[in-house]
Amino acid sequence: MKKEACDRDRIRKQIVETAKVLRPLVSDIAVSLYEHPETGLNEYFAADKLVGILKENGFQVERGLAGLPTSFFARKGTGKPAIAFMAEYDALPAIGHGCGHNLMAACAVAAGIACSSVIPAGSLSDGGPSWIVLGTPAEETVGGKVIMSEQGVFDDIDAAFIAHPGQRDSVGGGVAWASHPIEITFHGRSAHAGGNPQGGINALDACVQAYIAIRNLRHSLRDDVRIAGIITHGGDAQNIIPDKAVMRFTLRCTDWRYLEDVIIPRVKRCAEGAALANGTTVEFRHHENLFRDTLEHPVLKELARKNFEYIGHELNQETGGGGGVTDVGNVTWVTPSIQIGFRIGDARGHSTDMADATVTDQGIDATVDAASVLSLCAVDLLLEPELLAEAKEYLRKKVQG
DSSP: OOHHHHHHHHHHHHHHHHHHHTHHHHHHHHHHHHHSOOOTTOOHHHHHHHHHHHHHTTOEEEEOGGGOTTOEEEEEOSOSSEEEEEEOOOOBTTTBSTTOHHHHHHHHHHHHHHHHHHSOTTOSTTSOOEEEEEEOOOTTTTOHHHHHHHTTTTTTOSEEEEEEEESSOBSOSSOBOEEOOEEEEEEOBOOBTTTOGGGOBOHHHHHHHHHHHHHHGGGGSOSSEEEEEEEEEOOSOTTBOOSEEEEEEEEEESOHHHIIIIIHHHHHHHHHHHHHHHTOEEEEEOOSOOBOOOOOOHHHHHHHHHHHHHTTOOOOOOOOOOSBOOTHHHHHTTSOEEEEEEEOOSOOSSSHHHHHHTTSHHHHHHHHHHHHHHHHHHHHHHHOHHHHHHHHHHHHHHHTO
């Protein structure tokens, strides 16, 4: 056997062994965050906890990136390639860590420590690698990674990895759709509905007509489109013609370009037509950021698949996504990146059962395995730089359309 093959096998075994040694650390993070759940942009305990651990392990830390107070950028080394492991740590109101972000944080920290221990920063002939653990807050609300990607946080990162707990092991499978919700407000003129109906301009009538027209768009759009909405304000009294009406629509698609270039313009035209027919004015506001669909990177998917098998996990056939949204999608359009899934039990996401499952032995063990998979994928990119070059070229072509 060639020396290079022996060295690679030794490194891969060390990665898995180091991840297993970090199990008490993974458990500590998981339980601590479980006991102190914090919603998006309020994750001060979680950020302090993770930053403290990373500093103790030799990472240099910058906090408050992209104007997000609970974000952080922990780094070992300044060379290339720069490989990042993304941590999420926001909880759900009244549920706690029902989406398992406490495990996602633990996984990222463990992967960063494992990789930097086995292949130290600056150990390559060209001065690389550098290892990064990136704290990305508020996935459940504003989408911290959306804001961070827009402000260039990922521009100098060569590849990024993240792992999400759930009911099965997976290597992506088109999990996330694009989403860009919109709020539509109609302005009319109030008048007494009984005594002076001709003096009013009914904003609610325009809103209702627009609502029906927008819902009917579904019949002339692609199958991979979701349109659902509610009227959030329709007036203040039944005998007063409403001078203001407001509705909100969630707009989703598996293709962010189709969403932005086709769906949203057609939604706006429906509202503008209703406004014109009823004599009102209309205004639009995107009350949430554009969450892009997850771009699947074949190189990273294949690496993840092989590394699941390497640690003894057999993957089932991939299934398509079901309309879910994550801010990881935005990252996949900036740098080669992947979100793998790892099984912690049968509990469904966004539930107290899921939160409780994150602090079981099964949940902790699965997180250690996920950290091994991410770390092995990162090491593969280092040992076979042509794979990273291939992933970057694939992304370049996709971005160009």
